[in-house]
Amino acid sequence: MTRTTPPRPVDVEDVFPALSAHRRTATRLHPRQGVAKAGESSLAGPLSWPAGEPWPVCTAVHAKGTGHRLADVRLKRRILAEARGRDLSVEERRILDALRPGRHAPGLRDEDPLPLLAVAQLYTRDVPDLVGPEGHDLLQVFWCPFEVHGPDRTIDVVLKWRRSQEVGDVLADQPEPPVAGREECVPTPCVLHPEQVVEHEYLGLLGEELQEGIADWEEGLLDEEDEDDEDEDAYDSSTPQSYDTYEEYEAATARARAEEEYEVDYMGDLSIAPGWKAGGFASWHLTDPAPVDCEACGTPMPPLLTVDQWECDGGSRSWLPLEDRDSADDPDVIDPVGVYLGRGVMRVHTCPVDPAHPHRLGFQ
Ligand SMILES: [Zn+2]
Ligand SMILES: [Zn+2]
Structure with missing residues (x-):
């Protein structure tokens, strides 16, 4: 079966044409x-x-x-x-x-x-x-x-x-x-199940103007959402709900959570795909961005291979393949490989001028 990343919730290059200069393809490996x-x-x-x-x-x-x-x-x-x-059986626990x-x-x-x-x-x-x-x-x-x-x-x-x-x-x-x-x-x-996707540069590595533009735009989206929420609240208060059992209450809250307006953000949805992949950009979510230059020739080295603990997690839900929508909590879907390096991510960077130059590892 193939794996298909859903279209991005927003065509971010439509909103910020300057981002087209900071686009790269990556191939998500989709291991299962x-x-x-x-x-x-x-x-x-x-x-x-x-x-x-x-x-x-x-x-x-x-x-x-x-x-x-x-x-x-x-x-x-x-x-x-x-x-x-x-529950584990006694025998399983013993083993x-x-x-x-x-x-x-x-x-x-x-x-x-x-x-x-x-x-x-x-x-x-x-x-x-x-x-x-x-x-x-x-x-x-x-x-x-x-x-x-x-x-x-x-x-x-x-x-x-x-x-x-x-x-x-x-x-x-x-x-x-x-x-x-x-x-x-x-x-x-x-x-x-390799699939090529488009990525955009890590937010902190974009020019200041673009970073500010994206921040303002994200804030604008949140404001719009707040207004929508207020409308919904007005409706809710006219139709008070009561639940006979705690289970019913729980089911209703779970439904509400699932329906909750999805907050689009650049880092989570529009820049870097999660999971094992080749190519694309490096995410610097734990440390400040640091140059990864070739020791032999000084050329900046993009990631060749990214090893990720999660194929998809809470912050990157929009990248969950269409084929896996019904199994978003299945460990076979979100952590099929069982590898955890660094604090979740390990990258192998190679030299674009001469791939035989020594590679470097990066961890996040
Ligand atoms: Zn080199
Ligand atoms: Zn060794």
């Missing part, structure tokens, strides 16, 4: 749990990896044998998914209690090479906003699932670009690390 084939775009494998080529490894010296067994992480997610909407992090791979020394975790495989035919080296049509993303690398002590991301037609025989048994430092570093296998 499921296992893809090696020749398809996916999260968490299997990859189209040549049988004769060594699997990438982490050679940094750090504790590698202690953490969460990948099999445990998957079992826990499966049990919790099956028990959704009901979950036993799934503890620990020194599960005692033979693994700090200096041993550790197979990296397959995170994503993206074909440019599916993901038009993927920009890599000339002639390369496949990006494979790996990470070492321990947050101990570099001065910021983060996961370590490795990108592998290829020409897919050169792969040949695909590696049958694809390695993975035995344990991960944190459960939320482990992606659940997902199939993808």
